[in-house]
Amino acid sequence: MKIGVLGTGIVGSTIASKLCALGHEVTMGARSAGNETARTWAESAGTNASEGSFADAAAFGALVFNCTSGMHALDALEAAGAANLAGKVLIDVANPLDFSQGRPPTLSVCNTDSLGEQIQRALPETNVVKALNTLNCLVMVDPARVPGDHDVFICGNDEGAKAQVRELLESFGWPAERIVDLGDIAAARGTEMYLPLWLHLFGVLQTGDFNIKLVR
Amino acid sequence: MKIGVLGTGIVGSTIASKLCALGHEVTMGARSAGNETARTWAESAGTNASEGSFADAAAFGALVFNCTSGMHALDALEAAGAANLAGKVLIDVANPLDFSQGRPPTLSVCNTDSLGEQIQRALPETNVVKALNTLNCLVMVDPARVPGDHDVFICGNDEGAKAQVRELLESFGWPAERIVDLGDIAAARGTEMYLPLWLHLFGVLQTGDFNIKLVR
Numbered sequence: 001m002k003i004g005v006l007g008t009g010i011v012g013s014t015i016a017s018k019l020c021a022l023g024h025e026v027t028m029g030a031r032s033a034g035n036e037t038a039r040t041w042a043e044s045a046g047t048n049a050s051e052g053s054f055a056d057a058a059a060f061g062a063l064v065f066n067c068t069s070g071m072h073a074l075d076a077l078e079a080a081g082a083a084n085l086a087g088k089v090l091i092d093v094a095n096p097l098d099f100s101q102g103r104p105p106t107l108s109v110c111n112t113d114s115l116g117e118q119i120q121r122a123l124p125e126t127n128v129v130k131a132l133n134t135l136n137c138l139v140m141v142d143p144a145r146v147p148g149d150h151d152v153f154i155c156g157n158d159e160g161a162k163a164q165v166r167e168l169l170e171s172f173g174w175p176a177e178r179i180v181d182l183g184d185i186a187a188a189r190g191t192e193m194y195l196p197l198w199l200h201l202f203g204v205l206q207t208g209d210f211n212i213k214l215v216r
Numbered sequence: 217m218k219i220g221v222l223g224t225g226i227v228g229s230t231i232a233s234k235l236c237a238l239g240h241e242v243t244m245g246a247r248s249a250g251n252e253t254a255r256t257w258a259e260s261a262g263t264n265a266s267e268g269s270f271a272d273a274a275a276f277g278a279l280v281f282n283c284t285s286g287m288h289a290l291d292a293l294e295a296a297g298a299a300n301l302a303g304k305v306l307i308d309v310a311n312p313l314d315f316s317q318g319r320p321p322t323l324s325v326c327n328t329d330s331l332g333e334q335i336q337r338a339l340p341e342t343n344v345v346k347a348l349n350t351l352n353c354l355v356m357v358d359p360a361r362v363p364g365d366h367d368v369f370i371c372g373n374d375e376g377a378k379a380q381v382r383e384l385l386e387s388f389g390w391p392a393e394r395i396v397d398l399g400d401i402a403a404a405r406g407t408e409m410y411l412p413l414w415l416h417l418f419g420v421l422q423t424g425d426f427n428i429k430l431v432r
Contacts, residue, residue, distance in 0.1 A: 110409070111322050150431040155416075182416045190413035193326070197406035200371075200398045201430065210432040215366040216421055 004029055004061025006054050006076055008037040011093060011137040012067035018141035020045045022171055029057025029080065058084035063091070063164065070096035070115050071108055074122060086125035089161040091168075092116050092188075093132045093140070095195050104199050107192060116188025120157065127161035129154055130188040131169065134198060136208030143173045143211075150211035151178050155187035180214060220245055220277025222270050222292055224253040227309060227353040228283035234357035236261045238387055245273025245296065274300035279307070279380065286312035286331050287324055290338055302341035305377040307384075308332050308404070309348045309356070311411050320415050323408060332404025336373065343377035345370055346404040347385065350414060352424030359389045359427075366427035367394045371403035396430060 005016040006029045019026045025048045030038045038051035050060075058064055058080035068076040073094045077085070096115040097105040109115055116130035131154045132140045139145050143152070152174050156162050166179050182190060202208060221232040222245045235242045241264045246254045254267035266276075274280055274296035284292040289310045293301070312331040313321040325331055332346035347370045348356045355361050359368070368390050372378050382395050398406060418424060 106327050110327055111412075146431055148431050150429075153413075180417075180420065182413075182420060187416045190416040193409040193411075194413045196327075196409045197369075197398075200403045200406040201396075204396065204398060205432055207432070210430060212428040213366075213431050214417065214426060215362050215364050215429050216423070216426040 001025070002027075002060055002062050004057035004059075004064040005067055006057055006064065006080060007067035007069070007094075008035055008041065009067065009069065011140075012065070013037075013041050014137040014141055015065055015067055015093070016041065016049070017045050018172060020049050024048065025060075026050070027052050027057040027060040029054040031076075031079070054080040055084055061088065063089045063168075066090055066092045066094050066119070068094055070094040071098055073115060074118060077119060077122060082123055082125065085123055088126055089158075089164050090119070090123065090126045090128050091132070091165055092119055092128055092130045095133050095192055097195065104196070107195065110189065110193050114186070114188035114192050116155070116185050116192065120185045127156060127158040128185055129156035129158075129161050129165045130185060130191060131155075131165055134191050134194050135211060139209060139211055141172050143178075145209050146211050148213070149175075149178060150213040151180050152211075153180050153182050153187075153191050155182040155185055155191070157184050217241070218243075218276055218278045220273035220275075220280040221283055222273055222280065222296060223283035223285070223310075224251055224257065225283065225285065227356075228281070229253075229257050230353040230357055231281055231283055231309070232257065232265070233261055234388060236265050240264065241276075242266070243268050243273040243276040245270040247292075247295070270296040271300055277304065279305045279384075282306055282308045282310050282335065284310055286310040287314055289331060290334060293335060293338060298339055298341065301339055304342055305374075305380050306335070306339065306342045306344050307348070307381055308335055308344055308346045311349050311408055313411065320412070323411065326405065326409050330402070330404035330408050332371070332401050332408065336401045343372060343374040344401055345372035345374075345377050345381045346401060346407060347371075347381055350407050350410050351427060355425060355427060357388050359394075361425050362427050364429070365391075365394060366429040367396050368427075369396050369398050369403075369407050371398040371401055371407070373400050 120128040336344040
């Protein structure tokens with residue numbers, strides 16, 4: 001499958017590399033084509049890896065990952081172009097973390113809105129699915145790093161889009177029964193507002209190799 | 217032990233009844249002494265149960281639970297009286313849920329502050345410990361309702377106060393290793409901001425008999 005990955009940071013490169021390893025063709029998108037980080041990644045990730053602008057990556061992908069930093073995600077998606085994303089599934093992995101006042105970060109949007117909802121409103125022709133944002137990126141693409149059962153959350157307005165994301169998550173190693181559908185995209189408030197707890201748990205555990213399991 | 221429980225709602229009465237069942241002497245506090253709900257509770261909960269005003273309950277308890285509704289917690293604690301709470305442990309179970317705009321509720325404070333921190337600032341002579349607020353009240357006092365391992369979070373500025381809360385939680389049935397200390401009271405932002413995710417999970421599962429397990 002042709003997949004665009006927007007963002008050249010650790011989350012973007014980890015997901016893009018996993019997708020290449022699974023045999024997908026991947027274009028990593030940056031603010032401009034020829035971005036040094038994206039070029040270095042594309043050169044190392046194999047023959048099915050390429051790089052370009054946000055618009056290049058969005059146009060290339062039949063499915064697109066948003067792995068940009070949350071504070072700049074809306075700008076990056078505007079640069080990617082609504083037309084390039086229309087009719088496609090956009091998996092939003094970003095968290096709207098604001099480090100401008102230092103650490104711990106706050107959220108630039110929360111409580112009465114979420115980044116996932118903002119993106120869905122900005123791209124009405126795109127099926128946005130929020131997923132994976134409650135996890136360290138290494139766990140996102142290799143859930144077995146954390147032993148035992150634990151859960152990943154998805155939400156979005158389109159059932160077909162969520163089914164496609166489920167399939168992709170299963171290919172990452174997530175068991176079908178550990179993929180929890182929280183409902184429509186408004187549930188992104190829940191998974192994004194979990195971040196402060198995640199950050200405190202990270203502080204206690206001193207590792208990103210953890211997750212939560214829903215117990216019932 | 218003499219314990220004050222502020223709040224006559226389902227959380228207050230569930231915790232107060234559990235404390236009575238464990239042999240503690242409990243005064244349930246309401247806006248005014250003689251509150252009908254508090255009287256009904258006290259009459260049914262046995263000889264070690266009584267009721268009074270917020271100030272009565274705060275003065276009575278060597279340890280005090282805040283189980284008031286989060287939106288009104290600061291007012292209730294002001295009525296309870298800083299002098300009545302000075303030098304004591306206050307276990308803050310409340311969540312600042314705002315239902316004024318309908319459901320789902322939003323949080324009346326979050327992101328850059330929390331109810332737990334507000335209460336600690338309002339009561340500098342009291343050792344506030346945030347605990348249990350990530351759970352349905354039936355699970356708070358009977359963790360075995362949810363089979364298997366799952367976690368309860370505590371946070372607060374005073375180690376001695378947290379040790380006292382740990383002991384009480386263990387008497388509720390929480391295994392010592394499932395009581396996770398997140399650090400100082402600022403971690404209340406994490407556990408309070410988890411509420412939107414809890415509410416979405418409640419919507420999916422259609423029961424409050426669930427919790428999360430930290431997996432590492």
